Amino acid sequence: MLxxxxxxxxYHDEEKLRSLLEQLCNIPDKAWEIIVVDGADSELCRRICSLFKVRWLAAGQACRGQQLLAGASIAQGDVLWFLHADVRLSSTSFVAMRQAIHNNAIGGFFRFRFDTPRHWPAFVLEPAIMLRCFFGVPYGDQGLFILRASYHEVGGHAPWSLFEEVPLVQGARQIGKFIGLRxxxxxxxxxxxxxxxxxxxxHNRILALxxxxxxxxxxxxxxYQAMKASPKHSHIKHL
Structure with a gap:
């Protein structure tokens, strides 16, 4: 069994993290280990991790690529699954990943869907994101997963705050099947x-271009930080 x-x-995502950990506790299949890499060195984040009996790791700085690398460096599972704190999961997520690995994929990503409340632009953007993943790179908010051995073979995430998953996905596609799940x-x-x-x-597309x-x-x-500071733009996240 994998x-x-x-x-x-x-990074200051404690309430979202609590919700995600609750979801993971309620999924029938269980993770072998959960590692939270905290870029804010938050006592509240540490307490939440203790409550859910998951491993808390201080990152030292808020750089997502370095946080992911730090977590992967101590992970011992056969498969690494990278999740953002603000996502909602399907109850059959583990089943889908196990099936992909069973079918000789080395990893992959989930189909991007906007959660509720869903407005009409979501129905336009979601197919566009599917096309982007087919011709380009899926991003970290799509629940990237990969065999641990393959992750280290391709060098893992880049130590960047943005687009840190791009070298990982490109490298994975060069050595095996890295697939999109339904x-x-x-x-x-x-x-x-x-x-x-x-x-x-x-603005997301401009950053990507x-x-x-x-x-x-x-x-x-x-x-990116300048956009966040702008009164017209809160936290811009690449799409």
């Missing part, structure tokens, strides 16, 4: 609601 290590980067993962739409569906999507054109993650992270 053992799963779940790795969750966290199973959905549900992403909270609150940031799209706050910023405006099209404005947020536009700049990255593809060679702008460094460090420069993009500075622009």
């Amino acid at each position: 053992k799963f290590s779940i790795i969750i980067p966290c 199973e959905s993962i549900f992403v909270n739409p609150r940031r799209w609601l706050q910023d405006g569906w099209w404005r947020r999507t536009w 700049q990255f593809a054109c060679g702008v460094t993650p460090k420069v993009l992270a500075a622009r």
Whole structure:
């Protein structure tokens, strides 16, 4: 039986983390271990992890790529599953991943779905995200999973704050089957609601285009922070 290590980067996401850990406790299949990598060194985050009996790891800094690398470096499961704190899971998530590995995939990602409240732009954006995943790279909010041996073979995540999963996915596709599941993962739409569906999507695409054109993650992270500070844009997350 495959053992799963779940790795969750966290930065002042305590309430979302609590909800995710509750979900994981209620899924019939269980993870072998859960590792929360805290970029804020929060006492509340530590207490929540203690309550749910999961491992808490202080990251030292809020850099998602480095947080994921730190969690993966101590994980002992056969499969690494990387989750953002604000997602909602299907009850058959483990079943879908086990089936993919059984069918000789080395890893993959879940179908992106907006959680409730669902507005009409969600029905336009979700198929567009599917196309992006087919021709490009799925991002970290889609529940990336991969065999631990394959993760380390390709070098894992990049130590960046943005687009840290791109080298991982590209490397995984070079050495094996990295597939999209039919199973959905549900992403909270609150940031799209706050910023405006099209404005947020536009700025996300601009960041992705700049990255593809060679702008460094460090420069993009500075622009990302500037967007967050803008009164018109709360937390911009790449789409």
